[in-house]
Amino acid sequence: MSQPDNTRHVPDSLRTNPTIDERANHCFGCGPANPQGLHLVFTTDTSDPANITATCHFSLTRMHEGPPGYIHGGIVAALLDEAMSKLNRPLNVLAMTRHMEVDYLRPAPLHQPLVLVSRHLSRDGRKLYHQAEIQRPTGEVLARGKGLFIVLDEKLLAAAGLTQPEN
Numbered sequence: 637m638s639q640p641d642n643t644r645h646v647p648d649s650l651r652t653n654p655t656i657d658e659r660a661n662h663c664f665g666c667g668p669a670n671p672q673g674l675h676l677v678f679t680t681d682t683s684d685p686a687n688i689t690a691t692c693h694f695s696l697t698r699m700h701e702g703p704p705g706y707i708h709g710g711i712v713a714a715l716l717d718e719a720m721s722k723l724n725r726p727l728n729v730l731a732m733t734r735h736m737e738v739d740y741l742r743p744a745p746l747h748q749p750l751v752l753v754s755r756h757l758s759r760d761g762r763k764l765y766h767q768a769e770i771q772r773p774t775g776e777v778l779a780r781g782k783g784l785f786i787v788l789d790e791k792l793l794a795a796a797g798l799t800q801p802e803n
C-alpha cells in the first residue's frame with residue numbers, strides 16, 4: 637500500500653513549472669477543477685481606478701450549512717476572503733491574506749440568490765486593505781469583512797518555481 641508523501645505539499649501534476657493559475661485551479665473558492673469547491677465566478681470592474689470592485693452572484697445549498705437553513709460561519713469567512721483576493725490581480729499583484737475580520741450581521745440563507753461584492757480601500761507599500769460584503773439582491777448587508785493582504789515578492793515566487801499566470 638502506498639504511503640502519502642508528507643514531505644511535499646504539491647501534487648505530482650504540478651511538479652513542472654506550474655503557473656499561479658494552474659495552482660489555483662483547485663482553489664476551494666474559485667477553482668473549476670475542485671469538485672467540492674464553491675466554483676465562484678467573479679467579474680471585476682476597474683473602470684474607476686479609485687474604486688476597484690469584484691462581484692459574484694451565488695447561491696449555496698446544505699453542503700455548506702451551519703445553523704439550519706443558513707450558511708456556515710466559516711464558509712461566510714471563506715466567501716469574503718475569496719472576494720477580497722479577487723481584487724489583487726486587477727491591482728497587478730500576487731498577495732495573500734495576512735489578517736481579516738468578519739462582522740456577521742444577519743444569518744446568510746441557503747438556497748437564495750446572494751451577491752458578494754468586494755472593494756479595494758487603500759494601499760500602504762506591500763499592505764493592501766480590502767473589504768467585502770455578502771448582500772441580498774436588495775442590497776441588505778448580511779456579512780462584512782475587512783482584510784489586510786500582503787503583496788508577495790515575485791522574485792521569491794520565481795525562485796519557488798512559480799511563474800506568473802498567462803495573460
Ligand SMILES: CCCCCCCCCC(=O)SCCNC(=O)CCNC(=O)[C@H](O)C(C)(C)COP(=O)(O)OP(=O)(O)OC[C@H]1O[C@@H](n2cnc3c(N)ncnc32)[C@H](O)[C@@H]1OP(=O)(O)O
Pocket residue numbers: 656717718721730731732733734735762763784786
Ligand atoms: C501564491 C499565492 C497566489 C494567490 C493566492 C490566493 C489567495 C487567496 C486568499 C487566501 O486565502 S490566502 C490563504 C490564507 N493566508 C495565508 O496562508 C498567509 C499566511 N501568511 C504568510 O504566508 C505570511 O504571513 C505573509 C506572506 C502573508 C506575510 O509574511 P511577511 O513575513 O512577508 O510579512 P509580515 O508578517 O512581516 O507582515 C507584513 C506587514 O504587515 C503588517 N501586519 C501584519 N499583521 C498586521 C495586522 N493585523 N494589522 C496591521 N498590519 C499588520 C506587519 O507589521 C508588516 O508591516 P511592515 O511591512 O510595515 O513591517
